[in-house]
Amino acid sequence: MEFRSLLAAAGGGDQAAWDAIVNEFSTLLWSIARSFRLDARDASDVVQITWLRLVENLNRIEEPDALPAWLVVTVRRECMQLIRRANRQQLTRHVEVLDDMPDPAPPVDHALLTDERDAALWRKVAELGETCFRVLRVLMATPPPSYKDAALALDMPVGSLGPTRQRCLRRLRELLTGKEGGAER
Structure with missing residues (x-):
């Protein structure tokens, strides 16, 4: 063609x-x-x-x-x-x-902020006094011990561990929120 x-x-x-x-x-x-x-x-x-x-x-x-x-x-x-x-x-x-899509990874500053928060929290726990510091420290262990083991480690009766823990946490909440009350140390 x-x-x-x-x-x-x-x-x-x-x-x-x-x-x-x-x-x-x-x-x-x-x-x-x-x-x-x-x-x-x-x-x-x-x-x-x-x-x-x-x-x-x-x-x-x-x-x-x-x-x-x-x-x-x-x-x-x-x-x-x-x-x-x-x-x-x-x-x-x-x-x-x-x-x-949300990023599943924690924010870049997550570890730093968590460490700062934890340090501030433990400073307030230390202000509670020796008994509360020891009770909360033992009960907040990972993994948490049984009440029987915690009572043994703290040399406290098992029955007084719960009420002591409650008083310590109430006092800690007051310290963290700035609302000071007449709770025991």
Whole structure:
């Protein structure tokens, strides 16, 4: 087939020449687009864009006999551009999804704030006096001991451990909130 005269005629507005080119190469362009595993809609877009590129470049094609190769390169390039755009959009969607997800890791300053809070709490516990300090220290161990073991370690009757603990915690709450009462130390 003589592509030089077809391109010249199509460039001059001859619809029959344009139809002949489209009829000759449509199957080839579609097969290449489908070889990229594009769905029918995307393959159609790529083929249409390839035809558009040919219209835009009709007067610039220096080797009309290389028209089939030019169309093949153009349709492949359009397929790859479409795939790259789709991948970028997909990555962007994933990033947006990740932006909305809460970070399961603790905040960067979590350990520092926890250490400061714990140090402040133990300073207040120390203000309670020796008995409360010892009771709370033993009962707050990890893992916490049984009341029997705690009573033994503190040299206290098991029955007085609970009430002592309550008085110490009430006094600690008062110290932490600044509401001083008449609780025992």
